[in-house]
Amino acid sequence: MSTSTQSKPYKIYNQSCYGLEGISDDSIDAIITDPPYGIGFQAHEWDKALPERQIWKDCYRVLKPGGYALVFSSIRLMHHLMLDLEKSGFRIKDVLMWAFLNGMPKSRDVGLDIDKELEVESTKVGTYNYVQGYKKGGADNYYAGKKKYRYEPASEEGKYYQGWGMGIKPCYEPIIMVQKPLPNGVNVAQNMLEHGTGALNLEDTRMPYEEGEGKVGHNPHSKGRVTGNVLRTFPFKDGYDKFFLVPKVRQHAEEYNYHPTKKPVELMEHLIKLITHEKSTVLDPFTGSGSTGVACVYLHRSFVGYEMDKGYSEIAKNRLLAAYKGGKQQDMF
Ligand SMILES: C[S@@+](CC[C@H](N)C(=O)[O-])C[C@H]1O[C@@H](n2cnc3c(N)ncnc32)[C@H](O)[C@@H]1O
Structure with a gap:
């Protein structure tokens, strides 16, 4: 020991x-x-x-x-x-x-999933800075400031269920x-x-x-x-x-x-x-x-x-x- x-x-x-x-x-x-x-x-x-x-x-x-x-x-x-x-x-x-x-809530927009299911391309509505925690190896590995697109559902069905999710915070x-x-x-x-x-x-x-x-x-x-x-x-x-x-x-x-x-x-x-x-x-x-x-x-x-x-x-x-x-x-x- x-x-x-x-x-x-x-x-x-x-x-x-x-x-x-x-x-x-x-x-x-x-x-x-x-x-x-x-x-x-x-x-x-x-x-x-x-x-x-x-x-x-x-x-x-x-x-x-x-x-x-x-x-x-x-x-x-x-x-x-x-x-x-x-x-x-x-x-x-x-x-x-x-x-x-x-x-951190673990969720995503079901409206976007429905677009995917219907093979409809969701609408890009802007960008945001993605930040997720700290990684072994020091400050260089900090995932700060990665730009990601923000989407909204495009299909009628997707729009109807826009904002529905998978779990609460x-x-x-x-x-x-x-x-x-x-x-x-x-x-x-x-x-x-x-x-x-x-x-x-x-x-x-x-x-x-x-x-x-x-x-x-x-x-x-x-x-x-x-x-x-x-x-x-x-x-x-x-x-x-x-x-x-x-x-x-x-x-x-x-x-x-x-x-x-x-x-x-x-x-x-x-x-x-x-x-x-x-x-x-x-x-x-x-x-x-x-x-x-x-x-x-x-x-x-x-x-x-x-x-x-x-x-x-x-x-x-x-x-x-x-x-x-x-x-x-x-x-x-
Ligand atoms: C939830 S973390 C504890 C974090 C801690 N409360 C802190 O403030 O840093 C659980 C830890 O248990 C360790 N661990 C898992 N199985 C173990 C085992 N059989 N014996 C000793 N440590 C173990 C993992 O490596 C991990 O670091």
């Missing part, structure tokens, strides 16, 4: 996570991970299929009794993942919704919250005393009240309301925001990090705070570019990660080292 770091509060293994080689039974406090969604995102090989159920059995093995796991998923395949988690022994506790406004990602059950006959207090797991850290994840707001409820807490299962990017138009707000990372936001599905560190920090405390060790079997690990370093939690891709694991190692050396102030991520 090749480890990148010694005597630091984190380890990243550049190898497959299956088996979680090197991790003892009942030794991990929390798992926070963003596995392949199985939707073939941007044709990446590693996203072609959901992980095998085996990895969730491995996760169950290493998690302490009462420990929580937060697993990102896609809307389309979360039911498979939930079943895999349940069949591996976990209890489904909740599904958090990370809402954002900058998801994705505005949230589900995060499945599961727990390894407490041993028979052990209550939460006993488990917390024995392992430090079994409950949620609601204290450190409270959402502050708006200044001057009359506190509602029969027992308002001075630090704010209990965090909800909706985490969202932008305030909706319903007054001030009572939810945790965090934007999606744009693919070209970090030129040194070409991972196509990196998660915002701020979001990971919130999730880490929710299911751990400072003595906890967090596992991410699908580390990618290391956002979970960076957030752990910031929050003084120990971290163990697995990433099978050499390039991504190098990015993760560099990001964690920079966070570890520089602290948050000097952080550029």
Whole structure:
């Protein structure tokens, strides 16, 4: 097994996570991970299929009794993942919704498809700049500014169905919250005393009240309301925001990090705070570019990660080292 770091509060293994080689039974406090969604995102090989159920059995093995796991998923395949988690022994506790406004709709104009079907040439009505994400290899490979034609349907039938499409804009990602059950006959207090797991850290994840707001409820807490299962990017138009707000990372936001599905560190920090405390060790079997690990370093939690891709694991190692050396102030991520 090749480890990148010694005597630091984190380890990243550049190898497959299956088996979680090197991790003892009942030794991990929390798992926070963003596995392949199985939707073939941007044709990446590693996203072609959901992980095998085996990895969730491995996760169950290493998690302490009462420990929580937060697993990102896609809307389309979360039911498979939930079943895999349940069949591996976990209890489904909740599904958090990370809402954002900058998801990409996967659609096209059916009116144009109808033109094609009828062998009618659609009408060119202008051009637009095509921008699609960031590609391995640096700024030169950024697909910016490619000109593409804009078309409108020309056939009568195509015009009738102009603007019909194939899917709505994705505005949230589900995060499945599961727990390894407490041993028979052990209550939460006993488990917390024995392992430090079994409950949620609601204290450190409270959402502050708006200044001057009359506190509602029969027992308002001075630090704010209990965090909800909706985490969202932008305030909706319903007054001030009572939810945790965090934007999606744009693919070209970090030129040194070409991972196509990196998660915002701020979001990971919130999730880490929710299911751990400072003595906890967090596992991410699908580390990618290391956002979970960076957030752990910031929050003084120990971290163990697995990433099978050499390039991504190098990015993760560099990001964690920079966070570890520089602290948050000097952080550029
Ligand atoms: C959705 S990405 C994680 C992105 C990460 N959250 C971030 O912020 O960069 C999933 C990652 O899992 C990795 N992966 C897929 N199968 C794996 C396996 N069996 N073992 C370890 N890593 C794997 C992929 O290479 C990919 O980088």
